[in-house]
Amino acid sequence: INFDEMRQTIMYACRAQQVLNKARRNVDPMIMQLRELRAQVADLELRLKEAGGSNYTNEYVRGLEKRIKDLEWQCGDQKRIISQLRAELENAGIADPTLIGKPSVRGGTGAAGAEGGAAGAGEEQGSVSATTYRRTNEQLQSELTSANMEIVRLQRQLLESERTKSGKLDVDAESTIAKLQAKCDLYRSTFHDWEVHLNHYSTYHWRWSTDYLFGAFEDKMNVLIRQCQNLMMDKDAYVMDTLSRGESEQLRETAKIQRQHLAEISALTAQYREAIEKVKKEYAEREEERAKRQKGASSNSESRMQATRDTFEQEKRRWVQERENMKLSYEEKLATVRAEYQDDLKRLRESLASTTSDRQRQGLSLQELQERHEAEMRNIEQDMVRERKRHEGELAMLKKQMSTELSRKEEQITARDTQAQRTEEEAAKLRRDNLKLQTDMRAKERQLNTEIKDLLLKQENMIAVLTTIIGNYEKNPTNLKEDIEALRAFVSDKDYAAFRAKAKEMAFRDPASRRPSASMRNPGSVDEQLSREMDGIRSAIEHMRKTRRDQQANLQQVQQHVYEQLSRSRGFQPSEEVNERLHDANTATQNGKRPV
Structure with a gap:
């Protein structure tokens, strides 16, 4: 039942989603x-x-x-x-x-005059x-x-x-x-x-100048050696003769180049020496300026350090004076506290002699009270254990009874449900068989009526033919007079006439006015009987469900009473979990479901 309700709810919700909340209008x-x-x-x-x-x-x-x-x-x-x-x-x-x-064509072809012109x-x-x-x-x-x-x-x-x-x-x-x-x-x-x-x-070296000079010298010597190698590699006689002739010129040119090279080296050396001396002088001037600045900064720092020392000495003297004052005040307070402590100690010693007897008496009474309290606590614990065991046994017995009762009721409900389902299936089968029999009977009646009508029509045709033949034979009485007499006797026979009248009446009578058969006199009796049986089954099922709900409610009341008794015996209130379980069980009982 709950499944059917859920299915119908989902179906109605799906239909509600398909409903249009806004009106739509046709637009060109x-x-x-x-x-x-x-x-x-x-x-x-x-x-x-x-x-x-x-x-x-x-x-x-x-x-x-x-x-x-x-x-x-x-x-x-x-x-x-x-x-x-x-x-x-x-x-x-x-x-x-x-x-x-397609455009409809107005005007008929049979019209003439003004109507035809208007149509055209x-x-x-x-x-x-x-x-x-x-x-x-x-x-x-x-x-x-x-x-x-x-x-x-x-x-x-x-x-x-x-x-x-x-x-x-x-x-x-x-x-x-x-x-x-x-x-x-x-x-x-x-x-x-x-x-x-x-x-x-920055390094105050002049190696870069010598490197530059030696590099230039090496480049020139390499050029000279390369030229000489190129000249020596040429094996031609003309070249050798030219080389021998120009050797003196080459030597002179080499000497000239060497002299120029030495002059350039001396000029560069003098120039670099002047630059180095100039750099040394600038460095010495910068060193003097730096020393002066450092000396001024050191003098300023010394003055600041002296001022800091003076302030520190003043603060130190002030701290020593404050410490001495605090020491004197602390000693005075300590002396007063010591005197007060001595007075209190003396007073307590005097009162101690009078309170010893009271303390002994109070100790004995306290011991007696403790022993009595311990005995009462042991008795209470024994009672609690005994009561807990009794309640646990009762709870186990109730749970066992509840489980057996629930299983028995469930078996009864399932048996009745199966019986109701079987009865419904049998009723549906009987209804289907009844409908099938009614349809077959009506079909057979219609078939018989049609056959009777066909036979009567054939008979009428045959009678008409026979009457015509008889009329023709009457006009010519000379032939077949005996056959005509036999036909007249057959047609005018009373039994045949009665049968023909009865068949005509049965064939051409209204089916509603016919007398119903024994099986069709009361066609709704089977449905009424089935409806009565279904009502009885439904009432029995409702009664069983009501009985089960009452039993579950009584069971929940017993459980709640047991939990309350246990809580009272143990001295605590029922927890939120127990209350929630009781509430869920009550709601399930109201909804007609079995609590989990």
Whole structure:
């Protein structure tokens, strides 16, 4: 039952979700498309504004707006034309071709005169209105396609403008980064050169000058040796002769180069010596200035240190004086406290002699009270243990009885449920069999009636043929007189006439006026009996459920009473878990469910 209720609730909830809370109305698709186009145009304008504008001028935008307004006016004019054409069609009595698949043709072919002329005029007007409507519809479709193409073009241009803008920004950023990198490299190289130049003067060595001179000498000697090697490698006789002839010139040139080299070395040495002397003088001046500054700073620091020493000595003397004062005050307070303590001790010693007897008496009474209290506590503990065991035994017995009673009731309920289900199945089977028998009986009755009708019709036809034959034979009495007499005797037979009348009455009588058969006299008796049986089964099930709810309520009351007795015997209130379990059990009992 709970499953069926849950299924119905879910089904109704699903149906409620499908209910429309807002009314919908039919709108012309052309108007809907125009609204969508306007929304797209507004979205494109917003995106253009967010992108920082576009390459279109205000005149171009105003022209587009004017074109949109003209299109709207044209749409309004076309709507008015369509409404006028529809009114003319209605006045002419012609159906609207937009509402019907094919235009209906008015006017019959048999009409003549004025009616035929009116029908022809109506057909001509209907064809004209249909062509104009088709033309206007095609024009509107073309305008809509052009508007869609314009929107697509605007979107494409917007994307291209955004892409070009982003590309320009990237190029500008890369060029700026390259310039800054070049400046950083230039500054780095300048700083490196400056540090190298300062390192030359910081160590006060002139090895770099000698290195420079020896480097220049080595370069020139290498050039000379390379030239000599090139000359010596040439094995040609002409070259050897030229070398032998120009050896003296080469030696003279070499001597000249050597003299120039020595002059350059002496000039450079003098120049570097002057620079070194100048640097030494500058360094000596800087050292003197630094010594003067250091001497002034040391004198200032000495004066500050002396002032700090003076203030420290003053603070030290003040701290010593305060410590002496605090020591004197502490000694005075200690003397007063010692005197008070001696007085209190003397007074307590005097009162101690009088309180010894009272203390002994109080100790004996306290011991007696403690022994009595311990005996009472032991008795209470024994009673609690005995009461706890008794309550636990009662609780176990009650639980066992409850479990057995619940199992027995559940078995009874399941047996009754199965019996009720079996009865319902048998009742449904009997109902189906009854309906099947009724349908079969009615079908057989209809079949018999049709067969009787067919036989009677055949009999009537045969009788009509026989009467005609008899009439023909009466006109010609010379032949077959004996056969005619036999046929007349057969037709005028009383038994045959009675059978024919009875069959005709049974065949052509109303089925509702027939006397019902024994099995069809009371067709609702079986359903009434089944309904009575179902009502009895339902009442028995309800009675069983009510009995089970009452038993569960009584059981919950017994459990609650047991928990209360246990809580009173143990001296504590029932916990929140016990209260929650009792509340859940009560709610389950009210809902007709078994508590877990």
